[in-house]
Amino acid sequence: MKRILSGNEAVARGAWEAGCNVGSGYPGTPSTEILETYAKYPHVYAEWAPNEKVAVDVATGAAYAGRRAFATMKHVGLNVAMDSFYVGANTGAEAGLVVVSADDPSMHSSQNEQDNRRLAMFARVPCLDPADSQEAKDYTIAAFEISEQFDTIAMLRMTTRVCHTSGLVEVAEERQSLNEPGKYVRNIPKYCMAPAFARARHPIIEQRVSLMKTFAEETILNRVELRSSDLGIITGGVAYQYAREVFPDASIFKLGLVYPLPEKKIKAFAAQMKKVIIMEELDPVIEEQVRLMGVELFRGEEIEHNGGKAIFPICYEFNQSLVRQSAIEAGLLPKDEQVAQPEPLNDVQLIPQRHSVLCPGCPHRTTAYVLSKLKVPVNGDIGCYALGMADPMNSVHTVGCMGASIATAHGAMVAGDTERHVAIIGDSTFFHTGIPALIDVVYNQSNVITIIMDNRTTGMTGHQENPGTGFTLQGKETYRIDLEQLVRELGIKHVKTVPALKVKEIEKILKEYLEIDEPSVLITEEPCALLPERKKAYLPLQVTDKCNGCTACFRIGCPAITQSGQMDPKYNRPLAEIDPQQCTGCEICAQVCPRDAILFRDQVLSQSGKA
Amino acid sequence: MTQETMKTTNFMLVGVGGQGTILASNLLAELGVQLGYDVKKAEVHGMSQRGGSVVSHLRLGRQVFAPIVSKGQVDILLAFEQLEAARYIDYLRPGGLLLINDFVMKPASVTNGKQTYPERDKMEAIFAAATDNHHWVQGAKIADQIGNPKVANVVLLGALCRLMDMHTADYEAVIEQRLPAKLLQINLKAFRTGHQAT
Numbered sequence: 001m002k003r004i005l006s007g008n009e010a011v012a013r014g015a016w017e018a019g020c021n022v023g024s025g026y027p028g029t030p031s032t033e034i035l036e037t038y039a040k041y042p043h044v045y046a047e048w049a050p051n052e053k054v055a056v057d058v059a060t061g062a063a064y065a066g067r068r069a070f071a072t073m074k075h076v077g078l079n080v081a082m083d084s085f086y087v088g089a090n091t092g093a094e095a096g097l098v099v100v101s102a103d104d105p106s107m108h109s110s111q112n113e114q115d116n117r118r119l120a121m122f123a124r125v126p127c128l129d130p131a132d133s134q135e136a137k138d139y140t141i142a143a144f145e146i147s148e149q150f151d152t153i154a155m156l157r158m159t160t161r162v163c164h165t166s167g168l169v170e171v172a173e174e175r176q177s178l179n180e181p182g183k184y185v186r187n188i189p190k191y192c193m194a195p196a197f198a199r200a201r202h203p204i205i206e207q208r209v210s211l212m213k214t215f216a217e218e219t220i221l222n223r224v225e226l227r228s229s230d231l232g233i234i235t236g237g238v239a240y241q242y243a244r245e246v247f248p249d250a251s252i253f254k255l256g257l258v259y260p261l262p263e264k265k266i267k268a269f270a271a272q273m274k275k276v277i278i279m280e281e282l283d284p285v286i287e288e289q290v291r292l293m294g295v296e297l298f299r300g301e302e303i304e305h306n307g308g309k310a311i312f313p314i315c316y317e318f319n320q321s322l323v324r325q326s327a328i329e330a331g332l333l334p335k336d337e338q339v340a341q342p343e344p345l346n347d348v349q350l351i352p353q354r355h356s357v358l359c360p361g362c363p364h365r366t367t368a369y370v371l372s373k374l375k376v377p378v379n380g381d382i383g384c385y386a387l388g389m390a391d392p393m394n395s396v397h398t399v400g401c402m403g404a405s406i407a408t409a410h411g412a413m414v415a416g417d418t419e420r421h422v423a424i425i426g427d428s429t430f431f432h433t434g435i436p437a438l439i440d441v442v443y444n445q446s447n448v449i450t451i452i453m454d455n456r457t458t459g460m461t462g463h464q465e466n467p468g469t470g471f472t473l474q475g476k477e478t479y480r481i482d483l484e485q486l487v488r489e490l491g492i493k494h495v496k497t498v499p500a501l502k503v504k505e506i507e508k509i510l511k512e513y514l515e516i517d518e519p520s521v522l523i524t525e526e527p528c529a530l531l532p533e534r535k536k537a538y539l540p541l542q543v544t545d546k547c548n549g550c551t552a553c554f555r556i557g558c559p560a561i562t563q564s565g566q567m568d569p570k571y572n573r574p575l576a577e578i579d580p581q582q583c584t585g586c587e588i589c590a591q592v593c594p595r596d597a598i599l600f601r602d603q604v605l606s607q608s609g610k611a
Numbered sequence: 612m613t614q615e616t617m618k619t620t621n622f623m624l625v626g627v628g629g630q631g632t633i634l635a636s637n638l639l640a641e642l643g644v645q646l647g648y649d650v651k652k653a654e655v656h657g658m659s660q661r662g663g664s665v666v667s668h669l670r671l672g673r674q675v676f677a678p679i680v681s682k683g684q685v686d687i688l689l690a691f692e693q694l695e696a697a698r699y700i701d702y703l704r705p706g707g708l709l710l711i712n713d714f715v716m717k718p719a720s721v722t723n724g725k726q727t728y729p730e731r732d733k734m735e736a737i738f739a740a741a742t743d744n745h746h747w748v749q750g751a752k753i754a755d756q757i758g759n760p761k762v763a764n765v766v767l768l769g770a771l772c773r774l775m776d777m778h779t780a781d782y783e784a785v786i787e788q789r790l791p792a793k794l795l796q797i798n799l800k801a802f803r804t805g806h807q808a809t
Contacts, residue, residue, distance in 0.1 A: 004644055004652075030655075108655045132651075132678075165653040165678035166640060244676040321681035350733065351698050352726035354627065354664045354718035392723055554723055559662050562722040574724075579717075581760070582662075 005169045007162040010133040011100060012037035013169070014140025015070055018096070019176040021045060022062035024055040026432065027461035028074030029109040030163035031102035035072045036464070039473045043175075048464055048473045051402070051432040052077035056084035056099060060153070063093035064191065066181025068144050070098040075116045076401060077101075080433065082119070088153030089123040090201050091191050094181065096144030102158040105281045105317035109460075111382070111401060113315065115283035120155040120259050124209050127155045127259040128221065129237040133167040139256060141176075142221060146257075149215070150208050157258070159281065161238045161317060213260045221256030224269055231332070232273030234266065236286055239279045239312075242323045246333075261289050270295045277311055277332070281318055284309045300330030358387045360560040361529030361538070361584030363500035364453050367424065369556045369588070370507045371395040374514075377412070377419050381405035381434070383426035384459045384528075392557050396424065403433025406441060406450050413446035420514055422449045427483065428458040428466040435490070441519045442491040449513045450521045452483055453500065455528040463531065487521045494518060500526035503591040529584050539585035539601050541578055546597035549573030553589040553598065561589055619672030621680045625699045626691030627716050628663050631764035635689065636667035638768060641785045643671040653678040662719065664695055687775075689767055691750070692716050693734055700741045708774060709742050710767055712750035746774060746809065753804050762801035769805025779806060 005013060011034045015023060023046040025035040039046035049055035055071040062069035071081070078085060078101045088097055101119070104110040120127030126146050128139040140156055147154040189197045216222060228249045235243045236255035243252055253269045255261065270276045270290075275298040278287040287309060291297065299310045307314035311330045312323065327333040358365050368388030371378050372395035380386045380396035381404060389396040398408055409421035425434045430452050441448045458464040465471045470480035487495050494516060498505045506524060513520040527534050540560075549568040553561050553576050564577035578589075578598070590598040599607065622639060626632035633654060640652040648671040655666065668679045682701050687708045690696030696711045703709055720726045729737075738745045748770045750763035765786070772782050783799060790798050 002644075004640060004650060160655065161653060161678050164655060165651055167651050167675075167678075168644065168649065238678065241676040241678060319679055319681045320677055320684070350729050351694065352718050352720045352728060354662070354694070354698075355720065356663045357719040359662060391719075391725065557719060557723065559717075559719045559722055562717055563724055581716075 001173075002168045002170050004166050005133050005137070005171075006033065006164060006166045007130070007133050007136040007158060008033040008164070009037045009166075010136035010169050011072075011140045011156065011158065012041070013171055014137040015098075016041040016044060017137070017172050017175055018141040018144045019068055019178045020070055020096070020098075020144060021067040022059060022069035023047070023072065024049045024058035024069075025072035025100075026050070026052045026055055026077055027458050027464040028077050028102070029461055030104060030160040031072050031074045031077070031100065031158070032461045032464065033163075034100060034102075035473065046473050048466060050467055052081040053084050056081040056088065059097060059099070060084060060088045060093060063088075063095045063097035065184055066094040068096040068178065070100060072100040073102070074110065075101055075103040075114055076110060076112065078116055078119055079114075080402065085119070085153065086123050087193065089125045090193055090198065090205065092151030093147070093153070094185050095178075096147040097153045098140070098143045098147055098156055099153060100156045100158060102160070102163050103282070104160050106160070108160055111399070113282060115285060116155070116157055117258055117285040118283060120157065121285070123153075124205050125152050125155055126150065126212055126257060127157050128256060129157045129258045130162055130256070131236075131238050131240040131254070132162065133165065133169045135256065136162060137169050137171070139221070142256075146215075150212055152205075152208060157237070159238055159317070209260055213263065216257050216260055216262035217265055219257060222262055222265065223254050223256075224265070225252040225254060226272075227251045229272055230274050232269055232276045233279050234269070234276065234286060234290060235279040237281060239281050239318055242318045242320055243279050245320050246323045246327060255286065258286060259289075261286070261293075263293050266290060267293060267295060275332075278309075279312060279323070282314065283307070284314070298330075298332070300332060355390060356387060357390055357557060357559055358384065359529055360558055360582045361534065361586040363455050363524065363526035363529065363586075364388065365556055365558065365586075365588055366501055366503050366506055367451055367453060367524055368393045368395050369592070370503065370510060371422060371424075372555075373507065374510060376422050376514075377417075379405045379409040379412070379421060379423045381423070381425040381429050382460075383429050383453075385424055385426055385453050388424070390557065392555050402429055403437060406434055406437035406448060409448040409450075410437065410441050410444070410446045413448055414444070420447065420449065422451060422510075424451045424453060426459070427452060427454040427456070427468045428464075430483070431467045431481070435486075438487070438492070438521075439490055446519065447517050448519055449510065450519070452487070452521060452523045454483055454523055454525045455500070456525075457528050457531060459528045459530075463528065483523050487523070492519055492521045494520035495523070496521075497523040497525055500524035501586050501588060503588060529586065534584070537585070538583075539604060540580035540583040541585050541587065541590060541601070542599045542604055542607075543576050543578055544597050544599060546595045547575045548595065548597075549575045550594065552592050552594055556588050556592060558589060560584070619670055619675055620687070621685050622669040622671070622687045622689065623680060623685045623699060623702055624667040624669065624689045624691070625695040626665050626764075627695060628665050630665070630691045631761060632665040632667055632691055635691075635764040635768055636669050638765075638782075638785050638789055639669055641789055642781060643669070645785065646781065648672060649675045651675045651678045664698065666699065687771070689771060691764060691767065694718070694728065697729065697734055697737050700737055703741050706742050706744060709738060709745035710770055710774070711738065711745065711747050712763055712767055713747045714751035714763065746770065748805065749808060750805065753808060754801060757797065757800050757804060759797050759801075762798055765798045765801040766805035766808075769802040769807075770809040772802070773806045773809040779803075
């Protein structure tokens with residue numbers, strides 16, 4: 001039967017149907033829903049690991065123990081896991097072992113646009129690149145089989161448009177039944193990668209690549225769709241869909257396995273075509289491999305600054321217009337193929353932007369606001385609190401990658417920067433890779449002030465459990481790591497925990513810390529405003545007639561506070577107004593108002609009681 | 612839209628995080644499946660949980676390839692907020708169907724005074740320039756009147772059903788299947804009120 005599934009749901013379904021027993025991962029857009037969906041299937045074990053490296057080690061360990069296993073992550077997560085990924089490539093395993101890398105062309109929610117097909121090539125592991133939900137499911141199952149056939153970790157490479165597009169998928173009602181694994185393997189030369197054994201593995205890996213090349217010639221993952229011989233398109237992943245839309249008459253070599261490639265078949269295909277082009281998003285991964293085969297590709301007009309790609313751009317994801325436009329510029333399509341596009345609006349500047357901002361009620365707002373007042377340099381991290389970089393606070397000055405905040409601040413201090421640095425990091429990110437950096441601060445004694453912003457969840461990816469929440473991915477109650485205790489054990493002497501919405505307390509403690517020339521940690525604690533428990537307590541605040549339009553409350557950057565149409569008679573400034581639809585009653589604005597013109601929750605309640 | 616005309620129909624649904632844009636596109640996708648179409652529905656789950664733009668692309672046809680729609684290709688644009696309608700108006704093909712929820716949600720760039728929210732007549736001019744087939748729907752007002760501001764999305768689906776001259780029974784069947792029991796009655800009421808009011 002057919003069901004409508006997103007690419008991520010389809011991967012989860014594929015893993016379940018393939019009899020995969022263990023899934024481990026770290027949340028990251030666009031990959032998160034894979035493991036969340038898989039976790040709900042019967043007879044599986046699924047967990048959030050503290051980071052992607054641990055996730056790959058867990059999956060590898062499960063596969064060493066003879067159970068099919070997979071690890072899921074966004075593309076940059078594989079950077080964190082690279083060491084372990086390479087181990088799986090070296091040793092292989094006793095059962096199917098798959099890493100799902102979800103790349104993010106156009107960087108909808110990522111810090112870079114890396115193309116992880118390159119990392120599959122780098123580690124010499126097979127890379128499967130589905131083009132829609134049906135393929136996402138089928139290729140997941142195929143990835144486990146290929147992993148076993150060639151005794152290697154396999155990469156399933158997804159992209160945002162495949163992850164988050166829903167389409168019809170034929171599903172099986174039964175799982176594959178696999179043999180019960182035997183006793184845990186003791187095979188020291190294969191699984192202990194000491195130099196002598198590792199040396200022996202390398203030729204085996206190179207030999208495996210050549211065996212996989214032969215497999216690539218035969219597998220149904222790669223298929224030729226013969227239509228006109230005027231144009232042949234070699235493509236993989238979601239780019240296939242745009243090839244079909246824009247070149248309905250062209251012949252297509254659709255690669256499901258994008259590494260290694262079937263050289264003989266590609267050459268035979270190219271020989272039948274008058275012109276051959278490559279169509280792939282991001283890096284010229286297929287293009288470079290095909291050029292190395294000596295296949296002549298159509299170049300058309302010379303296109304500069306294209307990162308080695310003959311026709312299509314190296315930056316950003318494709319869409320039909322872009323593909324059509326590139327094809328016209330290269331001379332592949334006549335100019336009149338141009339889609340009639342609407343006139344661009346003359347007044348685009350009239351459409352105000354709707355940037356991501358901290359939500360109304362966000363417990364991170366207080367800290368971002370206080371830091372903007374203190375005017376200190378702030379090294380930020382990956383999480384919602386990075387939005388403190390936005391107007392009007394502008395109080396986060398670097399954001400690199402997961403866990404970078406603390407060591408980046410430490411680096412500035414040991415380099416002799418004259419300003420005192422503050423690092424901000426969320427609870428889940430601290431568990432991810434923040435802890436070793438804080439150890440560095442303690443061990444090497446810099447005076448970095450670290451703020452751990454504990455909102456009791458993994459916020460940015462949509463509320464996943466983590467080691468500080470007390471629950472697992474599959475909903476089991478578990479030990480809840482106490483951040484304050486952990487930080488003290490690491491050797492930080494100055495540690496305080498405060499409620500995250502208290503402006504004065506946070507400011508007071510940070511000012512104290514700035515006076516102490518030693519590493520110190522502030523933990524701000526308050527659940528994310530979007531968690532159900534907080535939503536139940538929403539209570540819109542009110543502005544009274546004491547407001548004189550001084551603008552202090554606008555400086556906290558809350559979308560729920562707006563300039564009203566009314567002006568203050570004395571100063572002729574717009575008065576503040578609170579949008580009851582958006583306001584949660586967090587009281588940050590009421591705390592910063594110098595005239596007590598915004599009612600606190602108890603004042604609102606007692607007023608409505610009177611009414 | 613009937614089963615005989617199997618040309619791909621492109622929908623785009625736009626709104627602000629928290630308005631139910633994704634739910635509305637899920638309902639339409641399910642409707643497409645039940646009417647026998649191939650369906651692709653694409654959206655980006657981005658960083659912003661609340662307050663950011665939300666866009667969903669939905670394509671129905673005999674065989675749908677590309678997951679997303681380019682500028683000038685959208686047949687039906689369903690906007691749950693005025694400013695978002697204006698932001699994505701150039702995706703609508705000339706003469707395409709535009710439904711606008713008569714509702715304003717000011718972005719932070721407006722509330723902090725850096726930019727101004729366009730006046731209503733300016734909006735009207737933008738929409739009129741794009742298509743003569745645009746319709747304001749009192750989604751927010753109707754949802755408030757029937758007791759839950761969150762069902763404005765389904766009010767707009769009611770209006771869409773009327774404007775596309777489709778069977779209400781098909782929509783209502785999908786609403787019944789996809790929504791939890793406790794929210795069913797209010798959503799059916801929202802759908803019917805939106806249908807009648809258009």
